[in-house]
Structure formats: C-alpha cells, structure tokens
Amino acid sequence: MxxxxxxxxxxxxxxxxxxxxxxxxxxxxxxxxxxxxxxxxxxxxxxxxxxxxxxxxxxxxxxxxxxxxxxxxxxxxxxxxxxxxxxxxxxxxxxxxxxxxxxxxxxxxxxxxxxxxxxxxxxxxxxxxxxxxxxxxxxxxxxxxxxxxxxxxxxxxxxxAPELVLLFKAKHARRKDQRDFDATVPHMTRAQHETLAELLARVHPGHPWLTEL
CATH class of the missing domain: 3.30.460 (Beta Polymerase; domain 2)
Known part of the structure; x- marks a missing residue:
C-alpha cells in the first residue's frame, strides 16, 4: 500500500x-x-x-x-x-x-x-x-x-535537439535508450555528432557511446 x-x-x-x-x-x-x-x-x-x-x-x-x-x-x-x-x-x-x-x-x-x-x-x-x-x-x-x-x-x-535528447538518455542507457541512439545517430549531422561527443565526455566521461561517435 x-x-x-x-x-x-x-x-x-x-x-x-x-x-x-x-x-x-x-x-x-x-x-x-x-x-x-x-x-x-x-x-x-x-x-x-x-x-x-x-x-x-x-x-x-x-x-x-x-x-x-x-x-x-x-x-x-x-x-x-x-x-x-x-x-x-x-x-x-x-x-x-x-x-x-x-x-x-x-x-x-x-x-x-x-x-x-x-x-x-x-x-x-x-x-x-x-x-x-x-x-x-x-x-x-x-x-x-x-x-x-x-x-x-x-x-x-x-x-x-537530438544531441541533447541523447545526452539525457545516456545516464541510464536502458535497452530502449540504446535503440534510440542506434536509430538516431545515422540521421544526425557531423556537427551534431561532435556536440554530443563533447557533452558526453563532459557529463559522462568514458561512456560507451563515445566510441561509436
């Protein structure tokens, strides 16, 4: 209860x-x-x-x-x-x-x-x-x-902006978050990739997504 x-x-x-x-x-x-x-x-x-x-x-x-x-x-x-x-x-x-x-x-x-x-x-x-x-x-x-x-x-x-959505999703990186990352990154521009990588390195250093960016 x-x-x-x-x-x-x-x-x-x-x-x-x-x-x-x-x-x-x-x-x-x-x-x-x-x-x-x-x-x-x-x-x-x-x-x-x-x-x-x-x-x-x-x-x-x-x-x-x-x-x-x-x-x-x-x-x-x-x-x-x-x-x-x-x-x-x-x-x-x-x-x-x-x-x-x-x-x-x-x-x-x-x-x-x-x-x-x-x-x-x-x-x-x-x-x-x-x-x-x-x-x-x-x-x-x-x-x-x-x-x-x-x-x-x-x-x-x-x-x-998708790079900021993925920054928030990176904290938990649940199964659906990983699927969202995989499905979204190919549609992002080079500048968006770079921004996401910079933000991840700052907020979640060592995050697995960094190697994929």
Missing part, C-alpha cells in the same frame, strides 16, 4: 509503481499537445523518445508517455492552458497530488492528470533557465539559447 508522507505526498508501493503504465495509456500525442499550447508565449518543446521520432520524421516505436519541457518560471502560464485538469508532482517513487508551489520547487516532473479517470496525459519538465537561456540540469555550466536547442517539424511542433 502507498504511504502518506508528512509533506502531503504519497510514497508509492511496488504494486502501485507497476500499475503506473496503465494510467498513461491515454496520454496525448505531440500533435495534441501542440494544439493545447498553440500561441503560448513561453518556449516549450517535446522531449525524450518522442522528440527523436519527431526529428526522424516518423514514429518508430510505442511510447509509454509523452514529455515536454518548459522554463520553470513559465509553469503558471502553461498550467492555465489546462483548466479542468490537475498537475501532480512526481519524483523518486513519490507523487504529490495537485502539488503546492513548495513541492514544485523540489522536483522537476509534473504529471497532468484527468480527474474523472485518474489517467495521466502529459509529463511537464520544469527546467532551470536564465531568462531565454536553457540550463542543463545535469551540468549547470552547459547553457544554450532556447533558439538553438529547439527544432521544429514541418507542421511546427517544437522538439529538443
């Missing part, structure tokens, strides 16, 4: 963690997210595995969820785009339902929940930044303008 935490969060039991994928079964597609955020003033982008599919121009595998990222300070603007839904904070096997501001400051993942069903539709990463400059949460010395890291599909859906 889940355990209630003093700060209002819930620590999930192993069975509840195992059941989470079912709660993501109705998650949105990148196009549906883009419709919800059409015309918003803050920069945002699709992240993780979906971003690599957008880069390659087609869906290559089933995605268990969908993640987007925004500047942390812009979260209220994004939150207002989803009336009738609830944002839960998540991290470390814990969930804080309809999270208070002090909880949001402590974790970076925010799950959009449909109250009527309990299903999760979208994972919003609230990322560190300095104005219009994106700051990598793995190494705060890596700072890049949002205009440099956000690419767009032909129909205007923003997604994170």
């Amino acid at each position: 889940s355990e209630q935490l003093p700060n209002g969060g819930i620590e999930l039991s192993p069975s509840e963690v195992d059941a989470l994928p079912a709660r993501w079964s109705s998650c949105w597609t990148p196009g549906e997210v883009a419709q919800q955020l059409a015309g918003i003033g803050t920069p945002w982008y699709v992240a993780a595995g979906w971003a690599l599919d957008l880069f390659r121009g087609r869906q290559t595998r089933i995605h268990g969820d969908i993640e987007i990222a925004i500047p942390a300070a812009s979260f209220p603007e994004v939150r207002h785009r989803f009336p009738g839904y609830v944002f839960d904070a998540a991290g470390g096997g814990r969930i804080w339902e309809d999270a208070a501001p002090e909880v949001l400051a402590a974790v970076h993942q925010t799950w959009l929940r449909e109250p009527a069903t309990g299903n999760y539709l979208l994972d919003v990463f609230r990322e560190p930044h300095d104005g219009d400059i994106w700051i990598c949460r793995r190494d705060e010395k890596i700072r890049l303008p949002y205009s440099d890291i956000i690419h767009h599909t032909q129909d205007g859906i923003p997604y994170l």
